[in-house]
Amino acid sequence: MGLDDADAIDGARVVERLRADHARLSPAEARSVAATLLADGAFSEPYCEWLPTWYELALLAPVRYGDWRLRRVAATVAGAADVTVTAPRFSRPHDVTIDGRSALARVSGFRERFLLADALLHLEWFVHAAAADGIEVPPALVDRTRRESLSYYGGDRESLSPEVRRFQRLLFADDAWVARVNDRYDLRSPLFGVWERLLRAERDRLAAE
Numbered sequence: 001m002g003l004d005d006a007d008a009i010d011g012a013r014v015v016e017r018l019r020a021d022h023a024r025l026s027p028a029e030a031r032s033v034a035a036t037l038l039a040d041g042a043f044s045e046p047y048c049e050w051l052p053t054w055y056e057l058a059l060l061a062p063v064r065y066g067d068w069r070l071r072r073v074a075a076t077v078a079g080a081a082d083v084t085v086t087a088p089r090f091s092r093p094h095d096v097t098i099d100g101r102s103a104l105a106r107v108s109g110f111r112e113r114f115l116l117a118d119a120l121l122h123l124e125w126f127v128h129a130a131a132a133d134g135i136e137v138p139p140a141l142v143d144r145t146r147r148e149s150l151s152y153y154g155g156d157r158e159s160l161s162p163e164v165r166r167f168q169r170l171l172f173a174d175d176a177w178v179a180r181v182n183d184r185y186d187l188r189s190p191l192f193g194v195w196e197r198l199l200r201a202e203r204d205r206l207a208a209e
Helices: 011-020 027-049 053-081 110-132 139-153 162-184 190-208
Strands: none
Touching (some): 027 110, 162 190
């Protein structure tokens, strides 16, 4: 998106230092890592609330455990560098309305709920992670992306403006992250496979518009 200071944190160097000794991270690097871990941990439970009840109930225990583990690691990384990082708060269905109605009023089915949740919560995740890296995402772009995405994926808008469509296309690129996690940890998870296909299909669809 051409954001200023997007390369302020050297990702390859951060990975190398994490593998060797997390205490070698600079304060800025530690803040970036801890903020990302906290955001990853806090992301899943609100996400599940946007999806059908059977899905939420099936994943509630493992996502809470994952959040607990990630918080512990984040505290260790932040503590070693003496930095303070807080977890973001993600939107839940009861927090959001679309044109005065419940956010889920015109959304049905797993795919539609999945895409609506990702369009909103991944935007919030990105803004939090970017701020920890010293990257300022223009507030006007964030507000417009949130407003248009809610209306579009919530069934009240026919299309996204070009800039918002491009932003969402980049956000939906987390299909690559899902695939790497599934492969790296040899999970062989059918659920991860579903996530990857839905994200990739939506990213490709947005690119083709």
